[in-house]
Amino acid sequence: MDEKIKQALIDIVGENNYTDSLIDMVSYSCDASEYSQRPSCGVWVETAELVSNILKFANREHIPVVPRGAGTGLTGTATPVDEAIVLDLSHMNKIIRISIEDRLAIVQPGVVYADLEKALAHYGFFFPPDPASGTVCTLGGNVATNAGGVKGAKYGTTRDYVLGLQVVLPDGRIMRTGSRTMKSVSGYDLTKLFVGSEGTLGVITEIILKINPKTTAASTSMATFDNLEDAGRAVSQVMYSGIIPSVLEILGRDTIMAINQNTDLDLPEVDAILLAETDGYTTGETDFQMGKVIEVFNKNNARVVKKAKSEKEASELWVARKSAYAVLSRIKTHVVLEDVTVPMAKIADLLKGIKAISEKHNIMIATYGHAGDGNLHPQFVYDGYDPEQVKKKKAASAELFQLTIDLGGTLTGEHGIGLQKAPFMTMEHDPAAMDVMRGIKRLLDPNNILNPGKMALDKKNGN
Amino acid sequence: METKYDFERKYRVQILQCSRCGFCQAVCPVFGATLRPALNARGKMLLLKEVMDGKVQLNDELIETMFQCTTCAACAESCPSGVNVPDIIKQVRKDMVNIGSCHPAFKGMNEVLKNHTNIYAEDDPEDFERERNKKAEYVYFIGCVGSYREDEATLETLDLLDRLNVDYTLIDEVCCSGVLEDVGYDMNEDLVRKNMDMIMATGAKTVITGCPYCSRTFNNKPQYAELKDKGIKVLHITQFLKDFDFGVTTDKLVTYHDPCDLGRHCGIYEEPREIIRKIAPNFVELRHNRVDSLCCGAGGGVRGAYAKNSIAMARRRLEEVEEVGAEVVLTECNSCVHNLANAKLRKQKFKISNISQFVNELMEEAE
Numbered sequence A: 001m002d003e004k005i006k007q008a009l010i011d012i013v014g015e016n017n018y019t020d021s022l023i024d025m026v027s028y029s030c031d032a033s034e035y036s037q038r039p040s041c042g043v044w045v046e047t048a049e050l051v052s053n054i055l056k057f058a059n060r061e062h063i064p065v066v067p068r069g070a071g072t073g074l075t076g077t078a079t080p081v082d083e084a085i086v087l088d089l090s091h092m093n094k095i096i097r098i099s100i101e102d103r104l105a106i107v108q109p110g111v112v113y114a115d116l117e118k119a120l121a122h123y124g125f126f127f128p129p130d131p132a133s134g135t136v137c138t139l140g141g142n143v144a145t146n147a148g149g150v151k152g153a154k155y156g157t158t159r160d161y162v163l164g165l166q167v168v169l170p171d172g173r174i175m176r177t178g179s180r181t182m183k184s185v186s187g188y189d190l191t192k193l194f195v196g197s198e199g200t201l202g203v204i205t206e207i208i209l210k211i212n213p214k215t216t217a218a219s220t221s222m223a224t225f226d227n228l229e230d231a232g233r234a235v236s237q238v239m240y241s242g243i244i245p246s247v248l249e250i251l252g253r254d255t256i257m258a259i260n261q262n263t264d265l266d267l268p269e270v271d272a273i274l275l276a277e278t279d280g281y282t283t284g285e286t287d288f289q290m291g292k293v294i295e296v297f298n299k300n301n302a303r304v305v306k307k308a309k310s311e312k313e314a315s316e317l318w319v320a321r322k323s324a325y326a327v328l329s330r331i332k333t334h335v336v337l338e339d340v341t342v343p344m345a346k347i348a349d350l351l352k353g354i355k356a357i358s359e360k361h362n363i364m365i366a367t368y369g370h371a372g373d374g375n376l377h378p379q380f381v382y383d384g385y386d387p388e389q390v391k392k393k394k395a396a397s398a399e400l401f402q403l404t405i406d407l408g409g410t411l412t413g414e415h416g417i418g419l420q421k422a423p424f425m426t427m428e429h430d431p432a433a434m435d436v437m438r439g440i441k442r443l444l445d446p447n448n449i450l451n452p453g454k455m456a457l458d459k460k461n462g463n
Numbered sequence B: 001m002e003t004k005y006d007f008e009r010k011y012r013v014q015i016l017q018c019s020r021c022g023f024c025q026a027v028c029p030v031f032g033a034t035l036r037p038a039l040n041a042r043g044k045m046l047l048l049k050e051v052m053d054g055k056v057q058l059n060d061e062l063i064e065t066m067f068q069c070t071t072c073a074a075c076a077e078s079c080p081s082g083v084n085v086p087d088i089i090k091q092v093r094k095d096m097v098n099i100g101s102c103h104p105a106f107k108g109m110n111e112v113l114k115n116h117t118n119i120y121a122e123d124d125p126e127d128f129e130r131e132r133n134k135k136a137e138y139v140y141f142i143g144c145v146g147s148y149r150e151d152e153a154t155l156e157t158l159d160l161l162d163r164l165n166v167d168y169t170l171i172d173e174v175c176c177s178g179v180l181e182d183v184g185y186d187m188n189e190d191l192v193r194k195n196m197d198m199i200m201a202t203g204a205k206t207v208i209t210g211c212p213y214c215s216r217t218f219n220n221k222p223q224y225a226e227l228k229d230k231g232i233k234v235l236h237i238t239q240f241l242k243d244f245d246f247g248v249t250t251d252k253l254v255t256y257h258d259p260c261d262l263g264r265h266c267g268i269y270e271e272p273r274e275i276i277r278k279i280a281p282n283f284v285e286l287r288h289n290r291v292d293s294l295c296c297g298a299g300g301g302v303r304g305a306y307a308k309n310s311i312a313m314a315r316r317r318l319e320e321v322e323e324v325g326a327e328v329v330l331t332e333c334n335s336c337v338h339n340l341a342n343a344k345l346r347k348q349k350f351k352i353s354n355i356s357q358f359v360n361e362l363m364e365e366a367e
Ligand SMILES: Cc1cc2nc3c(=O)[nH]c(=O)nc-3n(C[C@H](O)[C@H](O)[C@H](O)COP(=O)(O)OP(=O)(O)OC[C@H]3O[C@@H](n4cnc5c(N)ncnc54)[C@H](O)[C@@H]3O)c2cc1C
Pocket: A031, A032, A066, A067, A068, A069, A070, A071, A072, A073, A074, A077, A078, A089, A109, A130, A131, A132, A133, A136, A137, A138, A139, A140, A141, A142, A143, A144, A145, A146, A147, A148, A149, A150, A198, A199, A200, A202, A203, A204, A205, A325, A414, A415, A451, B020, B021, B022
């Protein structure tokens, strides 16, 4: 680390909030993706002013800055570039205000998702996106990646709840966007521009979130299907049956087999298992909705349909779905969790296509995910130390992305582009859209200091 | 390629298995107190992977993270990939000690136990006003913290055993030395021998330990296997007390802190609760309880080596006590009691105590 730069940073954040020690640099070298690159230093900040001072300095000196929350991103969005300063926002972890009267919460970006959940539960409210990484990931990270979860079909994703932000721009200016109101059409929607921007346009230092009252009742059921087409049809029919389940998850055959081989759950070995939950305020209401769902399951040749009679039975039905990630993570040394998303009616086609790709390249791809919003998680399981398998994995991923786009889908439903999918951006977006995105990046960050190399926004990366 | 270190020979696959998901950050007490990813389980695994890849040297630069782990096993419990970080860390510490990279406090502990009978190097043991080394049905084994740091609590526990007419004896116990395995060294065979000989000399068929760590050491370490071979059972005091009726209750709001050594490491969650149910109908669980319990910050040598962070971890645990508004937090581990009591702020008015001590006080009041 250049001594002058080091001193300048220490002058801004203080000695105790600066690090270039080996152990920190290694821990900041990656997120939950397979990419890694050591930064040159890291800083811990607690205020927007400090963030602003760092960005002013970095912008003047053309030093890359990589914002970081909990580092649970799956696509290398928080993996640094060479010579970067890692801006660790996890110390900005205060819930500034919960305003039930206004139905909103104002938080700093480093607040962990689960901590907000806990605080809101006290008032009978919740913040619905519910990513599976909720006990660890930060709300800043959630906004920057537009995180979603199992309840996406009914409740949407982070984007649907962000009312306003405080953002520090790459040149150090501090900007407020949006408002504390439930609606606003005042000017361009700058708030949403930053949702899913992966730390490439500005550093989020405050977030105003809309919150929902918590439902108090739920019904849960599970159905098995011998035939994938039947399961696929059931999914789309549920979604136009007039009710919207709060959860509609799918487990594909490979995932079911892997769970059976590695646990004693003894699941029926079928093409697909669907798990549904309906929520509301009385069991009468949720049972009524579930009745409709089960009707659709039966009409589409479900072999076995089970409806939970108690909370305990409901959690038993969840076990298989909840164990999927962990089971698949233990089989080989490497896993990559994809999140391709297709129009709802194409779920069966996507699953069939994935099976063909897996067989063609002789690589394990087990799939499960959020059928209710078309967002599946094909999980690649392989040995990353074997160059042959790495090559196969790479080829298979590229085909998966092509298949998804051909089905009218999108590369990513919730994890973001980062480094991993940057090379495929032009597969999904036409040249005009790429130009506009790159133009926005240049306008806000002409020196390309904020999280460079991600999302195919600069020439070096992508196409 | 020839591997240099035992940790790699034993745990290579597990270390590679770490998927970097970061889920351990939610539970690691060291991360919770410092918010420094380098000190979290994931940070440790990333470093070890780089050591195996030859990109990082195992040397003094790694002491700060490798020796800053309470071995609480919260990460192992919640790890989707099944990585047993505390086991790996204990082996790495041994490898580091072998090459001369060790935290001075840990090195000190090993030296102390070469020349003294306990980790505090105190040569004048408290006699607890009781005859020692007599013939009895039970041996009560106190442990170092109970003998030298929480001796008043120990006295109360012994009073309780008397009240319950238990036929027990104390022995001239020495450190069980299990902790050495956690801080990079091997157990001290001399100390092990002394303890076993003294226990056997009493003719007792059951050892009751006040310290869950000693109980774990006696039950699980092969060095103490002779006890089992001779038909001697080792029980933690909560296992022993659960069948007694005490005939006293409190109306105070009581909560319970699961010590890592008793809970996650031995699977003993219900016995302490059974006892508490009898004496405190007004019971409330802490937010993190049973297998999800939050470490008090004392374990794995961290209290000695990183006192400030150790106290910060205890403070986080005590915040959970405040959260539920309990008037008494019970546990049954002198190490936890000691660290939690040291961390307690003046404004925190609740009482921190071992269950056995608390029961004894209730019985005393009722007399
Ligand atoms: C096992 C596992 C399961 C997961 N499940 C889900 C899931 O169900 N749904 C889902 O959506 N995601 C999921 N994820 C992915 C990940 O948890 C989310 O992307 C999460 O939103 C990332 O949050 P973070 O705090 O870890 O951010 P990081 O990984 O630290 O950062 C993510 C991106 O946000 C940027 N960033 C972070 N904070 C700020 C800020 N304050 N200002 C500007 N930019 C910022 C970073 O630069 C980076 O580009 C999962 C991950 C894992 C490992």
